[in-house]
Amino acid sequence: MALAGPLLFRVGYSLYARTRxxxxxxxxxxxxxxxxxxxxxxxxxxxxxxxxxxxxxxxxSNNYSYLVIDTGSGRAAVVDPSDPLAVQAAIEEEGVMLExxxxxxxxxxxSGGNAALHQRHSSCKVYGSALDAIPELTNSLEDRExxxxxxxxxxxLATPGHTVGHMVYVLDGxxxxxxxxxxxxxxxxxxxxxxLFEGSPETMLASLDVAVGLGEDTLLWPGHEYALECLTFASxxxxxxxxxxxxxxxxxxxxxxxxxxxxxTLGEEQSYNPFLRTHRPELQAALGMRRxxxxxxxxxxxxxxxxxxxxxxxYKAT
Ligand SMILES: [Zn+2]
Numbered sequence: 001m002a003l004a005g006p007l008l009f010r011v012g013y014s015l016y017a018r019t020r021x022x023x024x025x026x027x028x029x030x031x032x033x034x035x036x037x038x039x040x041x042x043x044x045x046x047x048x049x050x051x052x053x054x055x056x057x058x059x060x061s062n063n064y065s066y067l068v069i070d071t072g073s074g075r076a077a078v079v080d081p082s083d084p085l086a087v088q089a090a091i092e093e094e095g096v097m098l099e100x101x102x103x104x105x106x107x108x109x110x111s112g113g114n115a116a117l118h119q120r121h122s123s124c125k126v127y128g129s130a131l132d133a134i135p136e137l138t139n140s141l142e143d144r145e146x147x148x149x150x151x152x153x154x155x156x157l158a159t160p161g162h163t164v165g166h167m168v169y170v171l172d173g174x175x176x177x178x179x180x181x182x183x184x185x186x187x188x189x190x191x192x193x194x195x196l197f198e199g200s201p202e203t204m205l206a207s208l209d210v211a212v213g214l215g216e217d218t219l220l221w222p223g224h225e226y227a228l229e230c231l232t233f234a235s236x237x238x239x240x241x242x243x244x245x246x247x248x249x250x251x252x253x254x255x256x257x258x259x260x261x262x263x264x265t266l267g268e269e270q271s272y273n274p275f276l277r278t279h280r281p282e283l284q285a286a287l288g289m290r291r292x293x294x295x296x297x298x299x300x301x302x303x304x305x306x307x308x309x310x311x312x313x314x315y316k317a318t
Pocket of ligand 1 (some may be wrong): 105107110162186
């Protein structure tokens, strides 16, 4: 029995990620979510800087796609268009021209709308890593490669761990006097991180460090609305963290009103997100973990990350 759980999980994951069954499952998810949330799972709150508009589009039961608009030219990019109808509706309402689809990874709840949107906007490019089987990929990107859409510049960063070819996209806020914007897919959520389907804790730790390196003022636009669950879990790990408690109170209120909780900032995340706090003695003590003599600090942090992830997986399962 001890093996049955993980084995079944692995088989289920392979079916979802690698076969047509996964696509059929995704289609059912989309249909159910459209019936259940005809106006989306959360109230979207657009964010504007001079020259840029970022519109979160709530899709499926807890995913976000993002329409990023160069308001001067009306050119736009979309990140992870899972439900093509919801994204198309936003494109029409905004009256913009779709030039790019940035796909963080192959999972259907992030890439399922690529084909329909690409068919409708034939000049639009589909970007992502060649290491993930991203539907309709037209332009594969390397780590640190930049793409312009109108006046907007996005940088792709390779962040493996959740999948082998996971990428995040960073919008340069500099030209608009705004902060950088990180579209993190399933690498990083408010108070959480993605599951380690195709990578080791060491790999995921290195990818999270890349995200943290973007700077504290960076806005985090995650792939899912998981804030309430993740913060509640974090509050059970770290019992005495006032910043965490304060954010949990705010998130609880936001979710009661079905309002979106994004964006947060990477500075905020480092104060309460346990997956970004593997170096913190208070978290290590809460887990009852100590660095072995001679153990490399990063090896220890990877062990801490693995333990936090294990506990989070168990928490979700209960
Ligand atoms: Zn995923």
